[in-house]
Amino acid sequence: MSLQIILLTHEREVDRPTNTGRLALEMHPDTCRRIVWSRVEPDPLLMDITKQPDTWLLFPADDTVMVEVTNSTSDFYSNNQSIQVIILDATWQEARKMYRQSPYLNQIKRLNFTSVANSQYALRRNQVAGGLCTVECVAQLMSDAGRTADAEQLTQALAMMPTQRTKA
Structure with missing residues (x-):
């Protein structure tokens, strides 16, 4: 099974030292790529990716039916030989705005x-209860896809991040 992860990154997030998506990009460039989000000019590659049948968006939304990925997702992954997952790489407030302002999403x-553990990431205020940071989402996807060593590597890298809280 081929797993590709697209971090749709808010422009403010790119240079933040607290951005956890960069860990996934640095450690797994073969699996993860970044596309910077633009409200007015969506990236052409992103638009192509969103039209492919093997593309999924990892984002909770109350108004839609979702496939729930749990710790026992072997059926989901075995039924999809290739999967691309878009993760909104931003604060929760920014991610909701990105979702609302991007009809293609x-x-x-x-x-x-x-059924996932609580987030270990506590560097930002206004965290969503039960919400995971970007690198935790990538690690969970990798773990669910059977890439447990890669997932553990990302979890360990997150644990090494500085713990000073920011205003974001």
């Missing part, structure tokens, strides 16, 4: 994690 099938 509303057309993508959604994944939602259930």
Whole structure:
């Protein structure tokens, strides 16, 4: 099974030292890529990716039916030889804004994690209860896809991040 992860990154997030998506990009460039989000000019590659049938958006939304990815997702992964997952790489407030302002994201099938541990990331205020940071989402996807060593490597890298809280 081939797993590709697209971090749709808010422009403010690119240079933040607290951005956890960069860990996934640095450690797994073969699996992860970044596309910087633009409200007015969506990236042409992103638009192509959103039209592919093997593309999913990892984002909770109350108004849609989602496939729930749990710790026992072997059926999901075995039924999809190739999967691309878009993760909104931003603060929760920014991610909700990105989702609302990008109608093309509303057309993508959604994944939602259930039965996962609480986030270990405590560097930002206004965290969503039960919400994971970007690198935790990447690690969970990798773990679910059977790439447990890669997932553990990302979890360890997150644990090494500085713990000073920011205003974001």
